[in-house]
Amino acid sequence: MTTTGRRALLAAGAAAGAAALVDCTSSGGEGPRRPGAAEREAERVARAEAALRARSVAVARGLLERYDAVLAAHPVLAPRLTPLRSSVAAHVGALGEGGTGGGGTGAVEPAAASGSPVPSASAPARSTTAPSPAPVPVAADPATALGELAAAERTASDGHTDALLAAPPEYARLLASVAASGAAHAYLLTEGARA
Numbered sequence: 001m002t003t004t005g006r007r008a009l010l011a012a013g014a015a016a017g018a019a020a021l022v023d024c025t026s027s028g029g030e031g032p033r034r035p036g037a038a039e040r041e042a043e044r045v046a047r048a049e050a051a052l053r054a055r056s057v058a059v060a061r062g063l064l065e066r067y068d069a070v071l072a073a074h075p076v077l078a079p080r081l082t083p084l085r086s087s088v089a090a091h092v093g094a095l096g097e098g099g100t101g102g103g104g105t106g107a108v109e110p111a112a113a114s115g116s117p118v119p120s121a122s123a124p125a126r127s128t129t130a131p132s133p134a135p136v137p138v139a140a141d142p143a144t145a146l147g148e149l150a151a152a153e154r155t156a157s158d159g160h161t162d163a164l165l166a167a168p169p170e171y172a173r174l175l176a177s178v179a180a181s182g183a184a185h186a187y188l189l190t191e192g193a194r195a
Helices: 003-024 037-073 075-096 143-168 169-189
Strands: none
Touching: 003 143, 037 075, 037 169, 075 143, 075 169, 143 169
């Protein structure tokens, strides 16, 4: 066999192999391929996890908004609340990692001198056409405001604890850590002040 004959034979073999490969991977003209049970289950689990993450982030953001409202109403509490608020802002970012579809963590830096929160560099810019959330009511008395903030911390902590059962292992560990932090914050806002 000549070199040209071998090349022709190899080319014909390669073409036949490619045709067989295409035929094996095509749906055979029966329409779109339907996902199998395992693929449907994986998709259901992914949707459930995304919904869980979105709820957890919403709880943490609500708590962060409450801290901002208390700080704006009672700037004298800033030395006491700023470290706790920073921790809650970190929780918002950590709980949102892994793709909630929220477009970023939305974390904000501590309140500026003007008393209003400043978006961090990693936070997405908010649309000026979107309605702003309703202002969080804050008690006029600083001690009462701290008590309300402690209650909000307990509520958020309980929400994260309740979500543990439905969470995948890694996210469950994160939720447990955030819940424990919230319980410690509630203690520091109430009982810790008396010690």
